[in-house]
Amino acid sequence: MPITGIQARFTCHVGTFTLDVDLNLPGSGLTALFGHSGCGKTTLLRCMAGLQASQGVMRVNGDEWQNENGADASTSRPVHQRPLAYVFQETSLFPHLSVKRNLMYGYRRIPQQERRISFDQAVEWLGLSQMLDRMPENLSGGERQRVAIARALLTSPRLLLMDEPLSALDQTSKREILPYLEALRDNLAIPILYVSHSTAEVARLADHIVMLDSGKVVAEGPLQAIMARTDQPFGLEEDAGVILDATLSEHDHQWHLFRADFAGGHFWLRADSGLTTGQDVRLQVLARDISLARSQQTDQSIQNVLPAVVDEVASEVAPGTSIVRLLAGSTPFLSRLTSRAVHTLEIAPGQPVWMQVKSVAIVD
Numbered sequence: 105m106p107i108t109g110i111q112a113r114f115t116c117h118v119g120t121f122t123l124d125v126d127l128n129l130p131g132s133g134l135t136a137l138f139g140h141s142g143c144g145k146t147t148l149l150r151c152m153a154g155l156q157a158s159q160g161v162m163r164v165n166g167d168e169w170q171n172e173n174g175a176d177a178s179t180s181r182p183v184h185q186r187p188l189a190y191v192f193q194e195t196s197l198f199p200h201l202s203v204k205r206n207l208m209y210g211y212r213r214i215p216q217q218e219r220r221i222s223f224d225q226a227v228e229w230l231g232l233s234q235m236l237d238r239m240p241e242n243l244s245g246g247e248r249q250r251v252a253i254a255r256a257l258l259t260s261p262r263l264l265l266m267d268e269p270l271s272a273l274d275q276t277s278k279r280e281i282l283p284y285l286e287a288l289r290d291n292l293a294i295p296i297l298y299v300s301h302s303t304a305e306v307a308r309l310a311d312h313i314v315m316l317d318s319g320k321v322v323a324e325g326p327l328q329a330i331m332a333r334t335d336q337p338f339g340l341e342e343d344a345g346v347i348l349d350a351t352l353s354e355h356d357h358q359w360h361l362f363r364a365d366f367a368g369g370h371f372w373l374r375a376d377s378g379l380t381t382g383q384d385v386r387l388q389v390l391a392r393d394i395s396l397a398r399s400q401q402t403d404q405s406i407q408n409v410l411p412a413v414v415d416e417v418a419s420e421v422a423p424g425t426s427i428v429r430l431l432a433g434s435t436p437f438l439s440r441l442t443s444r445a446v447h448t449l450e451i452a453p454g455q456p457v458w459m460q461v462k463s464v465a466i467v468d
C-alpha cells in the first residue's frame with residue numbers, strides 16, 4: 105500500500121529564534137499554517153523546501169527528501185531536487201514574456217513522461233484561457249497571482265507551498281481569487297501547505313490546520329475540531345469562532361431566508377443570490393456572536409435560537425472574559441462572554457442553555 109501523508113520533523117535556529125516541530129500531515133487537501141507574526145510559519149515552509157538548514161525528517165507521500173540528525177548532511181536533498189512549488193506573496197512573472205510563455209517556461213523543463221498536470225488543465229483551473237496573450241504589466245494583481253500559481257503547478261510538483269499568496273491583494277482581488285484556490289484544494293492530487301494570518305481565509309480554504317506559537321505547534325488537526333477548542337490561541341481574537349458544514353434545505357421566499365441544516369440543528373440565513381436548495385455550505389459562527397440564556401427568550405429579535413448543552417468553561421482567558429464551549433447535538437460552538445455573565449447565569453458543564461446566535465456567515 106502506498107505511504108501517504110507528510111512527515112515533517114525539524115529543529116532549526118534562525119538568529120535567536122528556534123523552530124521545533126514534529127508534524128504528520130494529510131497527503132492531500134489544504135493544510136493551513138496559522139499563527140501570529142513571527143511564530144515561524146515561513147521558517148517551517150523554508151525547512152520543508154530545503155531553503156533553511158535544519159536537522160530533521162521530511163517525507164512526502166512516501167518520498168524521502170530529508171532524513172538527517174546533523175551528522176550526515178548527504179541525506180538532505182537540496183532545494184532543486186525537492187519536487188515542490190513555492191508561491192509567495194508577490195511572485196514575479198517574467199515581464200517580457202506573455203502569460204502563455206510564462207506558463208510554458210516551467211512546463212517545458214519537465215520531461216513529458218514526468219508531467220502530471222497538463223497545460224490545459226492548469227489554464228482551466230486558474231481561469232486563464234482569455235489572458236494567454238496578455239503581458240504581465242497588463243494584468244491585475246489577482247490575475248498575476250493566478251498566473252504565478254498555474255506556472256508553479258506546471259512544474260508538476262508533489263507539494264505546493266503557498267506563503268500568504270493573497271496578502272498583497274486588495275479585498276476585491278482576494279474575493280476573485282478564492283474560488284480558484286478552492287478548486288485547487290478540491291481537484292489537486294498533491295497536498296497544499298498554505299500560510300495565512302487571516303481566520304476568514306483559513307475558515308474558507310483549509311481542511312486541516314496547524315497553529316504555531318513561538319516556533320512550536322500548539323494545536324493541529326481537522327479545521328472544525330481545532331477551531332472549536334477553548335484553548336486555541338486565537339480564542340480572544342475578533343474573528344475567533346467555529347466552522348461547520350450545513351446543507352440548505354428550504355427557501356422561505358416570503359422572508360428571503362434559507363434554512364441551513366447541520367448535525368444538531370438548523371440556522372436561518374439571508375437568501376443571498378447564487379444560493380440554491382440542496383447546496384452544501386461551510387458556515388462560520390463567531391464566538392462573539394453567541395450569547396446564552398438559561399430559558400428560551402421569545403420576545404427578542406434574534407432569529408437563530410438553539411438549544412445546546414455546556415461542554416466546557418474556560419474561565420478568565422483574559423481579565424473579565426471567559427469562553428464557553430457548547431454542543432448542539434454533536435456540533436461544537438464557542439461563546440465568548442463576560443466572566444460576570446458566566447458567574448451570574450451559573451454556566452457550568454452539563455447545563456442545558458439556549459444559544460442566541462446573532463450572525464451566521466457562509467464562507468464557502
Ligand SMILES: Nc1ncnc2c1ncn2[C@@H]1O[C@H](COP(=O)(O)OP(=O)(O)OP(=O)(O)O)[C@@H](O)[C@H]1O
Pocket residue numbers: 118119120121139140141142143144145146147148301
Ligand atoms: N534571517 C533572519 N535572521 C534572524 N532572525 C530571523 C531571520 N528570519 C526570521 N527570523 C526570525 O524568526 C522568527 C520566525 O520568522 P518567520 O518569518 O518564520 O515567522 P512568520 O510566522 O512567517 O511571520 P510573518 O507572519 O510575520 O511572516 C521571527 O522571530 C523572525 O524575527
